[in-house]
Amino acid sequence: MPLRFGQGTLTALQSFCSLMPESISPRAETGNGKPLVEMRGITKAYPGCLANDSIDLQLHSGGVHALLGENGAGKSTLVKVLYGLLASDSGEIYWQGEPVHIASPAVARELGIAMVFQHFSLFDSLNVLENIALGMDVDASDELQQRIIEVSTRYGLPLDPTRSVYSLSVGERQRIEIVRCLLQDPRLLIMDEPTSVLTPAEVSELFVTLKRLADEGLAILYISHKLEEIRQLCDEATILRLGRKVAEADPRVESARSLATLMMGSEIPVSQDSRQGTVGEVLLDVKDLSLSAVDSHDIALRDLHLQVRAGEIVGIAGVAGNGQDELMQALSGERRLQQAQSLSLCGEAIGRQGAGERRRKGLCCVPEERLGHAAVPTLSLSENAFLTAHHRKSLGVAWFMSASRSRQFASEIIKRFNVQCHGPQALASSLSGGNLQKFIVGREILQAPRVLVVSQPTWGVDAGAAMAIHEAIRELADQGAAVLMVSQDLDELMQNCERIGALCAGRLSAFHRVQDITVQQVGLLMGGEELNGVNA
Amino acid sequence: MNETLMLTILTIITAATPLVYAAIGELVVERSGVLNLGVEGMMLGGAVCSFAVAHHTGSATLAIVAGMLAGMLLALIFAFLTLSLQSSQVATGLALTIFGIGLSALLGQSLVGIAFEGLPRLHVPWLSELPVVGRLLFSHDALVYGSFAIVILVSWFLNRTRAGLVLRAVGDSHDAAHALGIKVIRVRYMATLFGGACAGLGGAYLSLVYTPMWVENMSAGRGWIALALVVFAVWQPGRLLLGAYLFGGISILQLHGQALGINVPSQLMSMLPYLTTILVLVLISRDRGRIRRNAPASIGQSFYPTT
Numbered sequence: 001m002p003l004r005f006g007q008g009t010l011t012a013l014q015s016f017c018s019l020m021p022e023s024i025s026p027r028a029e030t031g032n033g034k035p036l037v038e039m040r041g042i043t044k045a046y047p048g049c050l051a052n053d054s055i056d057l058q059l060h061s062g063g064v065h066a067l068l069g070e071n072g073a074g075k076s077t078l079v080k081v082l083y084g085l086l087a088s089d090s091g092e093i094y095w096q097g098e099p100v101h102i103a104s105p106a107v108a109r110e111l112g113i114a115m116v117f118q119h120f121s122l123f124d125s126l127n128v129l130e131n132i133a134l135g136m137d138v139d140a141s142d143e144l145q146q147r148i149i150e151v152s153t154r155y156g157l158p159l160d161p162t163r164s165v166y167s168l169s170v171g172e173r174q175r176i177e178i179v180r181c182l183l184q185d186p187r188l189l190i191m192d193e194p195t196s197v198l199t200p201a202e203v204s205e206l207f208v209t210l211k212r213l214a215d216e217g218l219a220i221l222y223i224s225h226k227l228e229e230i231r232q233l234c235d236e237a238t239i240l241r242l243g244r245k246v247a248e249a250d251p252r253v254e255s256a257r258s259l260a261t262l263m264m265g266s267e268i269p270v271s272q273d274s275r276q277g278t279v280g281e282v283l284l285d286v287k288d289l290s291l292s293a294v295d296s297h298d299i300a301l302r303d304l305h306l307q308v309r310a311g312e313i314v315g316i317a318g319v320a321g322n323g324q325d326e327l328m329q330a331l332s333g334e335r336r337l338q339q340a341q342s343l344s345l346c347g348e349a350i351g352r353q354g355a356g357e358r359r360r361k362g363l364c365c366v367p368e369e370r371l372g373h374a375a376v377p378t379l380s381l382s383e384n385a386f387l388t389a390h391h392r393k394s395l396g397v398a399w400f401m402s403a404s405r406s407r408q409f410a411s412e413i414i415k416r417f418n419v420q421c422h423g424p425q426a427l428a429s430s431l432s433g434g435n436l437q438k439f440i441v442g443r444e445i446l447q448a449p450r451v452l453v454v455s456q457p458t459w460g461v462d463a464g465a466a467m468a469i470h471e472a473i474r475e476l477a478d479q480g481a482a483v484l485m486v487s488q489d490l491d492e493l494m495q496n497c498e499r500i501g502a503l504c505a506g507r508l509s510a511f512h513r514v515q516d517i518t519v520q521q522v523g524l525l526m527g528g529e530e531l532n533g534v535n536a
Numbered sequence: 537m538n539e540t541l542m543l544t545i546l547t548i549i550t551a552a553t554p555l556v557y558a559a560i561g562e563l564v565v566e567r568s569g570v571l572n573l574g575v576e577g578m579m580l581g582g583a584v585c586s587f588a589v590a591h592h593t594g595s596a597t598l599a600i601v602a603g604m605l606a607g608m609l610l611a612l613i614f615a616f617l618t619l620s621l622q623s624s625q626v627a628t629g630l631a632l633t634i635f636g637i638g639l640s641a642l643l644g645q646s647l648v649g650i651a652f653e654g655l656p657r658l659h660v661p662w663l664s665e666l667p668v669v670g671r672l673l674f675s676h677d678a679l680v681y682g683s684f685a686i687v688i689l690v691s692w693f694l695n696r697t698r699a700g701l702v703l704r705a706v707g708d709s710h711d712a713a714h715a716l717g718i719k720v721i722r723v724r725y726m727a728t729l730f731g732g733a734c735a736g737l738g739g740a741y742l743s744l745v746y747t748p749m750w751v752e753n754m755s756a757g758r759g760w761i762a763l764a765l766v767v768f769a770v771w772q773p774g775r776l777l778l779g780a781y782l783f784g785g786i787s788i789l790q791l792h793g794q795a796l797g798i799n800v801p802s803q804l805m806s807m808l809p810y811l812t813t814i815l816v817l818v819l820i821s822r823d824r825g826r827i828r829r830n831a832p833a834s835i836g837q838s839f840y841p842t843t
Contacts, residue, residue, distance in 0.1 A: 085715060105717035121712035123705045125829050134705050135716055139698050166828045294824070 034097055036061045036219045037082070037188060042091035044077050051077040053243045054091065059188060064210065064220045066230040066251055068263050069240035070462045075223050078240070079190055082221075083115050084108040109137070112187030116177045116194050124166040128159055132180045144183075152179050155209045169320035178206075188219045193460060195229060207233050225263075225462045227256035239263055264464060279498075280310030283482035284363070284451045285344040289337065289351075291330050299323040299506045301330060306501070306508060308451065308482040313473065314511065315497035316486045317522050323506040324368070324455065324486050331453050331484070332365035333358040346450060360391045362450035366441055366457065368486075370433060374440045377429035381421065382410035384428050385443055392447040409446070417442035417468065434465035441469050445476050452476060455486040470496055490519055504528035544792060545672060549680060550746050552784030554579070554738040554755075556683040558762035559769070559776050560690055561734025566766055567694065568727035569707035571836040573629025574614055575735050576759025577636020581606040582736025584640040587647055587743035587750045596655050600679070600740050607736020608729050610636055615728040619721050622838040637753055647750040655679065655745050679741050684777075686734070691773035703727060707832030710839040720839050735759070764813045770820055771830040779816075783809050 035058040044052040051074045059065050069075045080086040082093065084102040093100055095111055102108050108115075122131050132148060133140035145161045152159040157175040165173060174194065181189055191210075195203045210233060214220055222234055230237060231251045239247045239262045247262050254262075286306040293300040301323050308314045318324055329335040331343070333355035340349040345363050355365075367373045375384045386406040390396045395406045410424035417438045421431050428436060441457060457473065458466035474496060477483045486503075487493050493500055494514055501511040502525035509525040521531055558575050565572050572578075586603030590596065614632050617623045655677040664674040694700040706713045706723045714720050738758070743750055761783055769776035790805035821827065 084717070105715065109717075117715065121709075121715040123708040123712055124833055125708045125831070126701070126705060130701055130705075133698075134701060134713075134718075140701065164825075164829055167825075 035059060035094075036096060038094040038097075039078070039082065040092050040094070042078060042081055042088045042093075044074075044081060044086060044088045050243050052081070052088070055240070055243075055245045057238055057245075059219045059221055060236075061187070061217050061219050062214050063236060064214050064222055064234045066234035066237035067221060067223045067240065068225070068227075068230065068237055068259065070225070070263060070464060073240040073263075074243040075240055076192070077243075079115070079192065079221070079223065082108070083113060083190060106137070109184065112185075113190065114181035114184045114186035114188070115190040115192070116174075116181050117192055122165050122173055122176060125164065127162055127164050128168075128176055129161040131165060131176055132161075132183065135180045136184055147183060148179060151182050155179070155182065155205065169325065172321050182209075182213075186218065188221065189213065190221045190223070192223045193225070194222075195224065195226065203229070227251075227259045227463070230259070231256060241265055260463060279312050280480060282307045283310050283346055284308040284453075284484060285347075286331075287342055287344070288339070289330060289342040291326055291335065291337065293326075299326055301326050301506045304508045306484075306511070308484050310450075310480045310482055311477055312499070313477050313483040313485060313497045315493035315500040316484065316503050316508070317490060317493055317500060317526050318486075318488065318503035319526055320488060322503050322526075324503060326506070327503065328365065328367055328453070328455050328486065331363070332367065333363075356391070359388065359447075362392075364388070364392075364444040364447055364449035364452050366444050366452070366454040368455040368459065370436050370440060371429060375428040375436060378427060380410075380425045380427055381414070381419075381431075381439060382406040382424040384439075385410040385413060385424075389443060389447050392449075413439055413442040413446055416446065417472065434461040437461050438465055438469060441472060445472050448479075449476075449481055451482045451484070453484045453486070456488065457485065458487075458489065458492060466492075490522055493522075494519065500525075502526040542668070542671065544788060548781065548784045548788045549676065551788050552780045553680050553683045554741040554746060554758055555762055555765060555780040555783055556687065556777060557679075557738035557741060558735045558759060559765040559780060560683075560687055560773060561731035561738075562762055563766045563769065563771060563773060563776055564690060564694075564703070564734075565727050565731035566835055567707045567771055567832050568703050568724050569710055569832050569834040569837065569839075570615075570618065570724050570728055570731075571625045571629065572611070572614055572632070572728060572731055573626060573763065574610065574632025574636065574759075575731075575762050576755055576757070577633035577640075578607040578610045578732050578735035579739035579742070579755040579759045579762075580636045580640035580753065581610045582739030583743040583754060584644040584647070584739075584750060585736075586740035587652065588643065590652055590744060591647060591650055596744070599744060600737065603736045603740025603744075604733040605736070607732040607734070607739065609732070611728050611732020611735070614732075615725050618838070619724050619728070622840065625836050625838070633759065641752045644750045644752065648752070650749065652744065652748040677745055679737070679745065682737075687773050687777050694773070704832075707834060710834050710837070714839075714841060721841065724839075735762075738762070761809065761813075764810075764817075768813060768816050768820070770826055771832065782812070786812060 037059045039055065039057040041054045041056065042052050043054050055074070055078055057078070067075050067078070077086060081088045082102065084104045084107050093102060100111065102111070123134070126134070129145050129148065130140045133144055138144060148159060148161045152175070157179055159172070159175055159179060165176070178194060195206060210220055222230070224230055231254070234251050237249045237251045237259070238245060239249060239259070241263065246265070249259065249262065251259060284307065286304055289301060289304040291301040299322060304327070306314070316327070330337060333353060336354065337343060337351035340351040343349070343351040345358070345361055348361070350358055350361060350363070371377045376387070382403070383406065386395050386401050389409060390401065393405075393409050395409060396402055407424045413419065414421060414424065419431070419439045419442070420435045431439065437458070441454065444452060452473070454473065457469050461469065470492070473483055473485070485493060485497060497514055499511045499513055500517065500522055502509045502522060504526060505528060507528070509530065512531070517531070524531060558579055562572065562575055582603035585606035586599040589602035590599035593599070610632060614628055617628045618625045657675050657677050664670045666674070694704060702718055703723055706718060706720050710720045739755060742754055742758070747754065765776055765779045765783065768779045786809045790808055793800065793805055
């Protein structure tokens with residue numbers, strides 16, 4: 001069963017070289033006709049913050065329009081107004097020149113607006129088919145199932161319609177959202193950061209699809225902070241900053257750097273690409289690690305071997321659902337291993353120990369899911385800090401927690417990692433994704449772990465925050481910690497790691513030095529192939 | 537067939553029927569993400585109102601309708617407080633039970649000690665005259681047949697209709713449902729009212745058939761058993777029917793055990809249904825997948841619509 005993903009990746013790879021976005025035929029110029037949608041003077045205020053300040057936006061059929069901005073710039077608010085989820089305080093929306101009142105998503109869908117959400121609007125207990133049927137206002141019929149299989153294979157987004165969503169990984173869930181929108185034959189497609197969890201091959205495939213859809217006359221509103229992507233895909237861009245529209249730009253002409261400057265309002269520092277560090281002894285040693293599947297949707301891990309040395313960052317690539325969750329559980333101690341020797345920390349076998357014990361000994365983990373796994377949404381930041389750091393930072397005495405020391409530690413994280421929030425008493429759920437991620441990564445790094453295991457450290461995080469997180473992780477490695485980074489973002493791995501391997505169907509590939517390997521070759525590893533002629 | 541055994545089976549059916557009604561209603565309520573702990577109160581409201589109407593009008597049909605309406609009225613109070621005013625579902629549900637016990641006692645003061653001949657049994661021509669099977673299957677009152685029909689209907693509704701899918705979606709994640717434009721509050725109002733009607737019907741069965749008279753607090757904890765049954769059934773209608781008959785059976789066996797002088801302390805026998813609940817809950821929680829597929833994830837949480 002897990003093989004399916006491997007094969008999906010392979011098919012995607014076969015078309016990878018021939019279908020690079022550059023090879024797409026140039027499209028007819030857009031923007032001269034009447035706009036499909038026009039938003040005029042959209043203003044939306046929340047208590048204490050003006051999310052949208054009289055924003056204008058025009059979208060044309062056949063055009064791919066980028067909406068750029070940092071987290072908190074007001075992109076989501078604007079898009080929610082357009083999709084009928086939020087009512088604006090003032091401003092009008094025109095659909096093909098006619099004023100319309102989009103009171104609900106149903107009205108939006110009727111007009112022909114479809115949306116891929118950033119935070120998925122999926123139902124865990126329902127299966128893929130039922131989820132898609134709900135979003136499309138149709139019945140969960142066999143005919144729909146047939147169409148799902150058709151569309152998902154046509155666009156290289158493999159999906160099993162009968163599987164329950166709770167058993168799917170983040171990447172697989174996103175496929176549902178995309179397929180759901182494509183099934184609706186929309187006039188306008190809104191995509192909120194759709195590529196953050198896709199492999200490069202999948203991204204190219206998606207771009208081919210999107211450009212084909214645009215050629216067929218669809219208008220696409222594309223929200224992303226990946227500037228290179230926007231330059232490849234989009235032909236217009238609207239840039240928002242702090243709720244205001246600051247510029248309109250042609251992303252095909254602008255450089256990634258000039259777009260970033262417009263977006264952030266100041267020059268951004270160039271991140272340091274290569275790291276000069278001395279590699280020390282083995283701190284994390286994984287030997288013959290196997291983990292059986294608990295239920296039918298789990299991936300079993302089979303005979304994993306892996307060593308991470310002091311001062312080293314090792315990356316594990318892979319398409320979602322190939323055993324990443326299970327690997328994280330095995331390393332963090334959420335699931336204990338059969339053999340203590342399967343996992344050693346600084347020479348000590350810790351495979352039978354639980355998460356708290358491992359953390360105390362210096363193995364800290366950052367799981368993929370920010371809210372609900374890495375942090376408790378309804379607890380304050382200082383309480384969340386206490387939860388993982390109480391031992392290593394002595395935030396409590398015997399059975400008592402020290403509120404003042406927890407608060408102090410949380411404040412330290414907030415200050416060191418520049419977390420935007422109301423202070424240590426803010427609830428975890430009140431932070432934006434990027435800020436919460438900075439807090440969580442910071443919480444583990446400031447505990448000075450000997451080994452740090454991070455999963456998807458910058459998923460759905462804006463460019464500024466991603467850079468800060470990468471820098472902090474590199475700095476930790478420079479200080480002599482061993483870091484294992486599990487990610488689906490190949491750029492992130494290539495940029496930060498010394499060695500890279502891939503997880504496919506519960507097995508680990510050999511590890512290769514980043515200098516000796518190309519992105520395409522990592523893609524092959526992700527598909528379960530071994531590389532010949534490359535030094536392992 | 538042994539006459540005692542026959543009688544035992546017939547009493548099990550009458551003991552299980554009110555549980556089926558109350559529990560199937562609560563199952564639908566919980567599937568929509570609402571936890572109404574006021575089942576006991578709504579059952580008592582239904583019991584007293586239907587008995588009063590039966591006594592004054594002599595019409596069984598009107599009595600049944602009155603029981604349903606009384607349950608719905610109490611459910612409406614609950615829905616208004618928890619869904620429109622976002623009060624805590626747990627606290628409001630407990631308050632509803634206490635309120636229902638008190639109100640029914642007040643309304644029923646003049647009804648205590650009056651007897652009622654009970655609902656007419658439906659005799660299916662020819663089939664009812666069959667030996668054994670005729671008496672076991674084809675000579676019950678309309679509400680017994682109705683309880684089976686409602687379980688099948690609810691099962692079909694939840695799994696085969698779009699409205700049922702919407703209801704399950706609302707119970708799973710109200711925020712995601714709202715994002716799709718589903719009217720979360722409206723769906724939950726309707727589910728809660730349905731649950732009220734069913735609990736009222738269960739109560740009506742108690743005062744019209746099970747013991748055809750009005751006694752204060754006559755539901756005697758059946759509302760709580762109904763709540764446990766929903767979890768026991770892992771929110772699946774078919775298993776709920778099985779569970780209700782299991783509970784009905786155990787509680788009747790306990791009575792017969794006492795009558796036959798089986799030398800077990802009666803307190804121990806009274807504990808049996810509850811012990812079984814705990815045991816079964818432990819056993820079913822081992823199957824994670826089943827719970828994830830059926831348990832409503834957003835149960836008990838207040839929904840604040842964004843504007």
